Amino acid sequence: AEAVGGGDKEAVRAYFNSTGFERWRKIYGSATDDVNRVQLDIREGHAQTVAATLAMLRDAPDVPLAGATVCDAGCGTGSLSIPLASAGASVLASDISAAMVSEAQRQAALAAASSPDFRMPQFEVRDLESLDGSYDIVVCLDVLIHYPREEAQKMIRHLASLAEKRLVISFAPKTLFFDLLKRVGELFPGPSKATRAYLHSEKDIEEALRSAGWRVKNRGFISTQFYFAKLYESVPISSSSSS
Numbered sequence: 001a002e003a004v005g006g007g008d009k010e011a012v013r014a015y016f017n018s019t020g021f022e023r024w025r026k027i028y029g030s031a032t033d034d035v036n037r038v039q040l041d042i043r044e045g046h047a048q049t050v051a052a053t054l055a056m057l058r059d060a061p062d063v064p065l066a067g068a069t070v071c072d073a074g075c076g077t078g079s080l081s082i083p084l085a086s087a088g089a090s091v092l093a094s095d096i097s098a099a100m101v102s103e104a105q106r107q108a109a110l111a112a113a114s115s116p117d118f119r120m121p122q123f124e125v126r127d128l129e130s131l132d133g134s135y136d137i138v139v140c141l142d143v144l145i146h147y148p149r150e151e152a153q154k155m156i157r158h159l160a161s162l163a164e165k166r167l168v169i170s171f172a173p174k175t176l177f178f179d180l181l182k183r184v185g186e187l188f189p190g191p192s193k194a195t196r197a198y199l200h201s202e203k204d205i206e207e208a209l210r211s212a213g214w215r216v217k218n219r220g221f222i223s224t225q226f227y228f229a230k231l232y233e234s235v236p237i238s239s240s241s242s243s
């Protein structure tokens, strides 16, 4: 059954507290036993997105990561929050799934033991729509794929309202080719594909950013065999940051 509106969110929460948690913890982990070829490929693609995000943020002379406040919305198992915390950022790591947050917490404790500059993130079980406050940097990786167009646009506007200097988001691009690929994928439903995947057009994402007063400063595109993501680094339209 296809859910709309708030239904998507409840389905997503339930999924990431159960089968989705097991599936994604494995994909985002480092063990190689009991991980199939597709999962390994997605792990590799996602690692590239995390690395590209870190590179974008490390390159920003106006926002040094050490001491910056960062909101990682939909932090999952902490793939991004943990390296940010190791770089000395003060991170709020939040996720709609309690299972994800406790796994992120567990991994952060392990990382803290081996990194002298580690600043333990603040962890919260919270959907990103209910986040408030103000952060130098807001990041939201691979979350918008779980929501249809209007909800995703609304989420972007909300995330933008929390950010002061940078907003970094990734999404699965909607192009003829990827749409087709997705349709083909849907012909082979597996037990773990319990949620819908929504692709987004660059136009829709940019429109949401613009209406919130933000513009894209830097773009990335990550693709492996089974993983595709556009990565946008945005800044406020009024900001004087170059390029």
Ligand code: SAM
Residues within 6 Å of the ligand: 009, 012, 013, 016, 024, 028, 073, 074, 075, 076, 077, 078, 079, 080, 094, 095, 096, 097, 100, 126, 127, 128, 129, 140, 141, 142, 143, 146
């Ligand atoms: N951002 C992490 C990363 O890139 O490693 C995790 C990506 S995972 C594919 C998607 C995550 O988004 C899951 O942990 C899920 O629980 C979370 N999520 C989904 N909807 C959310 C919402 N409305 N608010 C906060 N988190 C959400």
